[in-house]
Amino acid sequence: MLNPIVVAHSKNQFKEVLRDGAKEVIVAPRELSRFGRLSLTQSMELAKEIKAHGMRPLLQWDILMTETVFRQKVLQLRPLLEEKCFSALRVQDPGALGWALEETDLPLHWIAETGNHNLKGLDAWARLLGKRGGRLVLSFQLPRERLETYAKKLPIPLELLGLGPILLFYSPRSLLKNFDSIRASEGMVTASSEESAHKGFPVISNDHGSFLFHQKHLGLLEHARQLQKMGITHLRLEGPDPSFDTKALRWLKHPDPKGWEELRASYPKGLICGFYRRNKSDVLFPKLKNERLERARERALGEVIGVEKGAFLGIRLRPGGHLEVGGHYLIQTPEGKSIPFTLHTLKCADLSEVISLSEGTGLIGPIKGVGPGGLLLGATV
């Protein structure tokens, strides 16, 4: 069963989603939650109303907190918990998790949306939560094949963002305060980079800091059936306004391709499925370095650190490096050339001739086409 979850920022919002099948509603107090809008009292009242309708109100405490902030927030949180009106507590700061494990008896939802991209770590979080573990909220950077594995192997219900904004950046600093000319209507502006193709990132600044989002939203609804089949238990809906959550809830009850296309067409933001199909965010790493030299570096005897045209190459010997007159070597250039040679003369830094050298800097005869940065390898390599 794929259970949809929605966020309610007011009683009216809650009423809008009431009829459409959500069993759980996230209540986000502005004091405790990144994008919360409710006062603590309003949060409590809303939670009671949600409960009165036989649904589960979930308290969102997802800000990250330094020691000082943490202590303030715990004081604000306690009265809310004493009312016993929430069905679970959702946290993202490990401190909040540690505190909640010791100081409360509520089921806990551990928001593991940032990092947490391996089974070992997720399993360890699940074990830490133990019987209190109501849920793991998974990263939406996980591709479907990993989600499938985790759903099979993790002994805890799993939640995923199904529709909503993609948070890219979270800072505790007020990054818009320097701009008198930009007065962030309702706390939001858009930022467009002149150095990347991506434009129109929404930026929100509030009491908890500054948040930058992708200009498109994540839309995994069309994969809902697949997610359900693989064992994801909860899908979170965070549409730009409650009407889209309502549409999404209805669509989830009666999924059909046409309905999804209609929802997509009416949605005010572009929708992407992010890394759902595959996550290739490490494939460019080899290109950040010279691949040819990287491959050779583990086996290199030395590195060319200086060239005197027609006279000498200065070689800094690497750990374990050894040069011997008469030996056969090659130089791997940054451009990819391999230049073999036989060592006929070898000098120390003081220009005295030696027959072998195992540390420091050695001078060898010139080799055409070799510049600084080349790696010296044994010729058998």
Place this chain on the structure above:
Amino acid sequence: MSQIPELLSPAGSLEKLKMAVLYGADAVYAAGPDFGLRAGCQNLTRDELLEGVEFAHRRGAKVFVTVNGFLHDGDLVGLGEFCRFLESIGADALICSDLGVIETIRLDCTLPIHLSTQASCLNSWAAKLWKGLGVTRLILGREVSLDEARTIKEESGLPVEVFIHGSLCSSYSGHCVISNYTAGRDSNRGGCAHSCRFSYALEDGDQRARSFFMSSKDLQGLSLLGRVVKAGIDSIKIEGRMKGPLYGATVTKVYREALDAWGTLGRAPRQDLAERWEEELQTFSHRDYSTGSLLGPAGPDSVHGHREELRQRTHDVLGVVAEVTETDVLVEVKNPFSLGREVEILPFRGAAIPQPIASMKSMGGKDLMRALPGSLVRLSRMEGVERWNVVRGRC
């Protein structure tokens, strides 16, 4: 007297490791070929790690190895074996941020685990939780003040490490994925494209401003060392594995001298010394300095609201001493310089040694008028000059 904290310097390569140790670091942090957060950095091969550990240990320094990416399942392959290798060569600790990595390490070796700043440990409850998960030292989130760091240390019973100098993320570390979506590079596996340093057009309806609104000023905590000592901070860390030799050498040397002065005097050193160190920290390119969050939450003035300008450096790095023979100093040239120019050798201890270049020869012994990058040149031997000293010149 309060204890002087460990000075922990970056080592983006074996050469930088040796320089950091020689310029006074008590410990260095470096990465192996994989698992770290600097995919674009040269990092150290296994042989280099072995030599680096031996080099550091011979001089009483420690080597901490970063395995602080947020790794995907496939990335964990080989991690256990790599950690056993690190244990076998005597590495002193591992720096991690991912619980899956910590779990793997705890199965495969007994090395101490330092929690990376990437995990954004910000409060004492988080500290206690990580302690229960096997962490033995906390590298606190850079949003934590010195006073808060002291509380976290007291409450958790774990040693704490704070960043004292260098570039800062304005995001909570580990909570920025801009590069993942804009550059296709996972910022939490070493692919950060530094999108926060870009210029952005901010728009709100008709209003528009061009800015570098996410670009944090650099951290400089030299003047706060007294508070660092008083707070009982166990280790102060210098950021910058990707940075050049002038930066690593100078920052390590300055903080070493400042810490030693605090250790000797037990109070703030003389004003003229403090001014000299401050001047030294202007010798290399950097953004405007700030104290970050060390004294309290970083305010709006901690970012470059308008065009980020790298401060004009006072010096260029000209080279690094590759060898010292009976008669010569062999310099690996990084930037060009000519005969007659006054250079300064930055010794491991004490003031810079000024030296006009009266004669200069190629590595083979030919007279030169100008030294060019990519060459080795011979200068006349100077008193006090040692291998791995940085050679610099006023701009």
